Amino acid sequence: MKLYINIFIAFFRSGILGFGGGPSAIPLVHKEVVGTFKWMDDEQFSDVLALGNTLPGPINTKMAGYIGYRVGGMMGLIVALIATALPTVLLMLALLTSFNQFKDNPRVQGMTHAVVPIVGVMMGVLTWSFLKKTKSGxxxxxxxxxxxxxxxxxxxxxxxxxxxxxxxxxxxxxxxxxxxxxxxxxxxxxxxx
Known part of the structure; x- marks a missing residue:
């Protein structure tokens, strides 16, 4: 049971913090899967990422499905997919109605523009870690x-x-x-x- 709770936590955190979709969620998934829970190493993660990029659909759900299945079987797959989709569903329900009222507010526009460089830095860090592994590969x-x-x-x-x-x-x-x-x-x- 603890394994499924950890799978849920890992993919829920990456889903809730992955503002902007796949590119921002990839480093978060990497941190959870490789860094926090150590379910795979950098090379295995890069293989999963490469395979996920070849398939259609959102990268976060494809990676969650595969990693969840690999770590916890069919139940792990289901838990990972629910944990990945749940933050989006909850935030859409809560924020879409209020976001239309405040979308022209300069503070809200500033928050959405401030996320772009953060995602760029996160992608840069992930790219740099993969480049360091290039020497051995x-x-x-x-x-x-x-x-x-x-x-x-x-x-x-x-x-x-x-x-x-x-x-x-x-x-x-x-x-x-x-x-x-x-x-x-x-x-x-x-x-x-």
């Missing part, structure tokens, strides 16, 4: 080439990001995986696996 050279290639494809050539992600997934399936050597120390002897 692809390596700086391959990671830089991939980054520049994706940037040119999306910004200059105006190729849809979904197409770029799809091509990268196909490339990852086709290219051979880099094998890592694991050394095991048994009674003073070192063996490679």
């Amino acid at each position: 692809l390596g700086w050279k391959n990671g830089s080439i991939l980054l520049i290639g994706c940037l040119i494809s999306i910004v200059v050539l105006h190729i849809h990001p979904g197409v770029v992600i799809g091509l990268l997934l196909v490339g990852a399936l086709v290219l051979p995986e880099k094998k890592k050597e694991i050394k095991v120390h048994v009674e003073g002897k070192s063996e490679s696996l």
Whole structure:
């Protein structure tokens, strides 16, 4: 039961604080899943994020569904999805009626504009943490080439990001995986696996 309460807390917090949708919720989910509850590491989280970005729909609910299922089975999936959607439903009911009355108020406009740089900083921190992991994964050279290639494809050539992600997934399936050597120390002897 405690596991389901923790799943609910993790995704409810990220849902209630993720003002602005997916981009602002991703670092919050990362903090809960990797930092607070340690259900996965950075590499596993980046895999879930990459997979979630290839599928249609809101990223927060896709990640919640997968992580909830992985951690707590089918019940974990249901709890995570409810916890992710509940803050939105509650806030929509409470705020939409009053927001229309105050939407032209300079303070309300200032609050909505103040959120943009905060989300930018949160995305920057998450991006920086993934870039630091590039050295152990692809390596700086391959990671830089991939980054520049994706940037040119999306910004200059105006190729849809979904197409770029799809091509990268196909490339990852086709290219051979880099094998890592694991050394095991048994009674003073070192063996490679």
